[in-house]
Amino acid sequence: xxxxxxxxxxxxxxxxxxxxxxxxxxxxxxxxxxxxxxxxxxxxxxxxxxxxxxxxxxxxxxxxxxxxxxxxxxxxxxxxxxxxxxxxxxxxxxxxxxxxxxxxxxxxxxxxxxxxxxxxxxxxxxxxxxxxxxxxxxxxxxxxxxxxxxxxxxxxxxxxxxxxxxxxxxxxxxxxxxxxxxxxxxxxxxxxxxxxxxxxxxxxxxxxxxxxxxxxxxxxxxxxxxxxxxxxxxxxxxxxxxxxxxxxxxxxxxxxxxxxxxxxxxxxxxxxxxxxxxxxxxxxxxxxxxxxxxxxxxxxxxxxxxxxxxxxxxxxxxxxxxxxxxxxxxxxxxxxxxxxx
Amino acid sequence: xxxxxxxxxxxxxxxxxxxxxxxxxxxxxxxxxxxxxxxxxxxxxxxxxxxxxxxxxxxxxxxxxxxxxxxxxxxxxxxxxxxxxxxxxxxxxxxxxxxxxxxxxxxxxxxxxxxxxxxxxxxxxxxxxxxxxxxxxxxxxxxxxxxxxxxxxxxxxxxxxxxxxxxxxxxxxx
Ligand SMILES: [Zn+2]
Numbered sequence: 001x002x003x004x005x006x007x008x009x010x011x012x013x014x015x016x017x018x019x020x021x022x023x024x025x026x027x028x029x030x031x032x033x034x035x036x037x038x039x040x041x042x043x044x045x046x047x048x049x050x051x052x053x054x055x056x057x058x059x060x061x062x063x064x065x066x067x068x069x070x071x072x073x074x075x076x077x078x079x080x081x082x083x084x085x086x087x088x089x090x091x092x093x094x095x096x097x098x099x100x101x102x103x104x105x106x107x108x109x110x111x112x113x114x115x116x117x118x119x120x121x122x123x124x125x126x127x128x129x130x131x132x133x134x135x136x137x138x139x140x141x142x143x144x145x146x147x148x149x150x151x152x153x154x155x156x157x158x159x160x161x162x163x164x165x166x167x168x169x170x171x172x173x174x175x176x177x178x179x180x181x182x183x184x185x186x187x188x189x190x191x192x193x194x195x196x197x198x199x200x201x202x203x204x205x206x207x208x209x210x211x212x213x214x215x216x217x218x219x220x221x222x223x224x225x226x227x228x229x230x231x232x233x234x235x236x237x238x239x240x241x242x243x244x245x246x247x248x249x250x251x252x253x254x255x256x257x258x259x260x261x262x263x264x265x266x267x268x269x270x271x272x273x274x275x276x277x278x279x280x281x282x283x284x285x286x287x288x289x290x291x292x293x294x295x296x297x298x299x300x301x302x303x304x305x306x307x308x309x310x311x312x313x314x315x316x317x318x319x320x321x322x323x324x325x326x327x328x329x330x331x332x333x334x335x336x337x338x339x340x341x
Numbered sequence: 342x343x344x345x346x347x348x349x350x351x352x353x354x355x356x357x358x359x360x361x362x363x364x365x366x367x368x369x370x371x372x373x374x375x376x377x378x379x380x381x382x383x384x385x386x387x388x389x390x391x392x393x394x395x396x397x398x399x400x401x402x403x404x405x406x407x408x409x410x411x412x413x414x415x416x417x418x419x420x421x422x423x424x425x426x427x428x429x430x431x432x433x434x435x436x437x438x439x440x441x442x443x444x445x446x447x448x449x450x451x452x453x454x455x456x457x458x459x460x461x462x463x464x465x466x467x468x469x470x471x472x473x474x475x476x477x478x479x480x481x482x483x484x485x486x487x488x489x490x491x492x493x494x495x496x497x498x499x500x501x502x503x504x505x506x507x508x509x510x511x512x513x514x515x
Contacts, residue, residue, distance in 0.1 A: 069467075070503060076505065077504065081506075083453070084455070096426075103439070
């Protein structure tokens, strides 16, 4: 083999090695070396290295590296390190923030910072979540407390309203709320072109009753009369305590005869059910009633309070007549215009 | 062969008195000294028993060391990741090497582990021989202590076979 020949062969071999390192498509073994065992072995080693590097580039770290020597050693170290990194990341993924790395240069320091940051962030999030949960709980408690307070307030408001509107002894409307209710009901009846009756009730011989049985029984008698009267009322009628042993009624949508019937029903109820005293004795109470009517046609000419005053005056006169006629009786006031007063 | 014993391993015989024993030199020595001991021992053992038997002796000794390592440092760990963390830290602290996990299959109990800057072999000439049999035993001893199962550990790449890191496969057997 002369010098030229040797150089030519060396260049061929080096050219092949270069192609193995550089070309995208792997070169074929030249015909001249197809039978050369050393050459074929080198070609195969390089091909193996290409495959290993290609699989790393694809992210496949499972490749078995059969090669030996320092380059293969570096490949194996790289493979081992990358696999270890993947394992570390998996540990972090399952919540182990104590993981740290101390190799692979910049990657390690970034990884370590990331894990610390991740742990801090997650802790902050957990604290926030906990705080939110606590807040929600205390908010719920606050809402509960408030709605309980509100309910109590509503209840006491209702109780207060009831007390303000009702006579504490008999439970019927007190005078003020009777007249405010009556005004509404009157307006309503007049708008429907219906008349109404006012009625006054006075318990007969109540002073004698009080003197005989005492004030406690007197109070019982007042309660009893109120009860009997209320039981006899129609739904639309209202009743109030007028003063002392006197009660007042408004019978809505009633003419004079209907008013008389309503009053008579009350009188009879009182007479027909005896009052039981504390000591067990029974006493029959009586009451006198006077009824007066208000015609709806008057509503165009007079105010509610004028009409009310007029009717009460008439009812009072009728009550006086009932008393005069021997008590335990209903008297109706004759129809009389306001201007006739 | 005699079964008469003069010595059984115990941490207390080798490490407890170091502060008194070596007030100036302390607890560390150079890697060459450790390797001098290991490789002269290997030399004589191979001379007398051949390399296979010697490998077996080293592996058994490694397994005792791994078991003792586990008993001393790892008994508090609760799971495999916790165990790995302790081994990683202890290996570094004691200058034994950089222990790393490449993969763990908990179902089959298959591990791929590596130790870089290995105490036994890193920097040794390429002899085409897997030399870290003592490490094989060491890892085996730890894993067997933790899992209660038998393990077979084999070095798959070693500095002495041209790799830059020693890699081990560990599989539960039986
Ligand atoms: Zn090795």
